[in-house]
Amino acid sequence: MRFPVPALRPAPALLAAAVLSIVGCSDGDPPSAPAAPSVPAADEAPSSPPPRRAEHLLLISIDALRANRLACYGGRAGISPSVDWLAAEGVRFSSCHAPMGMTLPSVTSLFTSRYPDETGVVHNQARLDPREWTLAERLKESGFRTRAYIANGVLRPGASGIDQGFDAYERIYDEYKMTTLAVDAIESGFGAEGRDFLWVHYMDPHQPYDRREPFATEYLGAYDGPYDAEAETLDRIFVEKEALAPRDLEAILAVYDSQVRYIATQIGRVLSALETSGRAAETLVVLTADHGEELYARNAYFYHANSLYASVTHVPLIFKQSGTVPKGVVVDDLVELVDVMPTVLAHLGIEPGAGDAVTRARGLDLHDAFEGAEVRRGDALAQLARSVYALRTPRWLLVDNPDGYVPRSVPEEGEYPIAAVELYDLERDAAERLDVATAHPDVVEKMRRRLEARRRRLVETATEKQEMSAEDLEELEQLGYLGDK
Template sequence: MNFIFISLDTLRADRLGAYGYKKPTSPYIDKIASEGVLFEKAYAADIPTEVAHTGIFTGKVGLTTGVVSHGSELNSLPKSVQWLPSLLKNAGYTTAAVDNLYQLKEWFARGYRHYMNSSGSKRWIDGKTINELATSWLSTKGDEPFFLFLHYWDPHTPYLPPEKYIPSFYDQEKNPYDPSNRSMDEAYNSAAYPFFKYHHYDMLGSVTDAEYMNALYDAEVRYLDDRLRELDEELERLGLAEDTMLVLFGDHGESLTEHDIYWDHCGLYDATVNVPLIIRWPNRIAGGRRVPGLVQQVDLMPTLLEAAGIQIPDDLDGKSLWPAINGQASGTHDRVFLSECAWQAARGVTDGNYKLIVTYDSGPFKRPPRELYDLKSDPGETINLAELMPELADELQLLIDEWVQGKLAGREDPMQKQLEVGLPFRKRIETILGQYGLSWDEWWNDPIRGKFDDAVERKQRALEEQQR
């Protein structure tokens, strides 16, 4: 048998038809879901990209590996930690990847006989490039069973879908640059704006309509859907589809203005941590199955090892999905613990009914110390119940604290270690501010903070006054 393991970077679960979305973003992904099993409550225990993928390929959460942040110089992964591609390679699989995570950390290239770097001259990686490299390799791979990892980035910022995809999601009678539309003001006035100005907004022009930004995201998802269709058609042409387990997963989702997060993937809200997970394996998995219970990304490694007949290491945090796939269980976990340490530092826990988020450093955001949400009555997580239900909040916080201490087993908390040197994404903003003579405190504490360009202009005027 073969495995094609596909990371759909920044793909939000509830933006897919199979997860209930009404706009036509995902006709082909929905088809794949109808031919296999869909997990309704799959969670990314650690976000964003670097920590999520580390968990996926080790079967261990960040507190176990020590990798809890993204873009941090403190992150390291010992070579003694077992790695999914390495285990498959040792078992006789030809292992290959079309990916660029190696540029983040060296361990993402471990275990591959063939590693095809998908990066080009631009940070935005087109799904066509992924398909070209993947299909070229598939056509010459030989007869050995294989594991192929593909990493698609299309829904990630900057949102630059081909023009023909946009009309399906945005009224062409509207002008996304209409100066009378002020719906983008909060995004342009946010503390994180200096970073996104250069990595997102400048590539799109002076957009004034927030709905246009959301439409661009949807268009990117539909573009990705077409690329997956092309890949699947190539599998059929090569005669590989029947004997290949196809695994589609999101590493994290995307906030589309919710919780004052503007087209980015931070915050332990379901928009970012409830990810799509779909598995198709013809003649082995019945089509149309839906798993309603809690599962998490670290469950993927033991699931693939079991399918390949490889012994599952006994020290994994993940559990095999096969009982849930076969209808013998509703999920793999009674609760899922959550963590982030990039823009902000926070931990959380959910049992599928309630979620508690505890924030230790809010970074460029304004967050209460604790947030408690009733996910059944308030799926958008808009009503914080922490002060109204303090006993439940205390109970859930105790669970988080006990879980952390249990995982650490006396080791230093890597999140606290990161906080001592500063959050990585704050440093990114500080670097940009420094280019204009601004400090973090000047920017964050400015009582009339508005657009970044206005702040730069005010700073320049103040400097000119000092020089006179």
């Protein structure tokens, strides 16, 4: 189903109002009506909307971008000037984590503020339940024009359901062309006729690793083999667990980095267009990634789908808008991708919206952190399929694999062993190399209880999902919101 179906719990009158507000802006014209208030949860008292700090939203996400390859996160100098500029102009979260090392589950969490176990999207072949409310739907409901340019085929229109709520949603393989379309969208009246949302999702640091010139030649220097960054080579290294000399590993990373540098150039084009459009002062810019990349950090593995360690879960997160977002602030508290949506909605003056158990946003509004207050959650959750879970606190990382699950992804012959339980002391071992589970059984127990409590809450929420009533379905059908559109 292309168009959103409202949440299940609101009273029928509110449900109809919500549907009608969507109908009212579904004709393709930018709506001029003021933002309609979202439907409050049946069990929550209505509250006034938060103050509106930005009119428009530009969301830039980059696939498989490991945070610490960017210069502003500790990567090589000069690799990411546009992103570094954004960070210097806004708030940079130094410790944001994704819930999975896989595109669709993670992007779904970004767009719903809910964890994979709640949305049921735990692999790339899943389809987003149309009953979930996405960021795009909430913005559309509030009168935004919603457009997206996407490079990753996993997110292609119609397949994943992540396009629900978008007026226009296009997948473009060539990222230079995709950037040109985004630049055109900004230069041809972004924000001129009403509130605007533009999402641009880059693919490039993702496998296969392509040499992006002139950066690859610059980063490779005098290296003349024997290794390259071809998929065949990286598969063989993973399957055979080849030990790489530092110079060979650096050569492979140089190719990955050449892609990061290339994408930073494209992002620079988009940001420049916004700055010269006259809309930058009214626009919140958010930059993040769906997940990182292992890059040989463990098990001789380069990619992401098998892992739930920091190399894969740690993602960049930057907010920028002159005048409403502090400049040059770095927040070190642990935050999660699910926190992006509540923060964005609050910044745009929009209530989180229909908050029944099926669609309630899980994330935190991070605005307090902009001003130096502590983010209250204190931990971050990640998972592999429905089998392995990881809970991270500032001090510890627990990995719980009770069934001995062995992830097998690209190529299937490669083994990525994970122990039944692993514990890392992040204060002494930031690289997560030394499993200290046997030395700290008390910490393992405590972390397990904390993990179980968090998981239990998610499972309870997920199982509360139910089919819409026949009455609600009929109402929606009459309004034309069932069936393919």
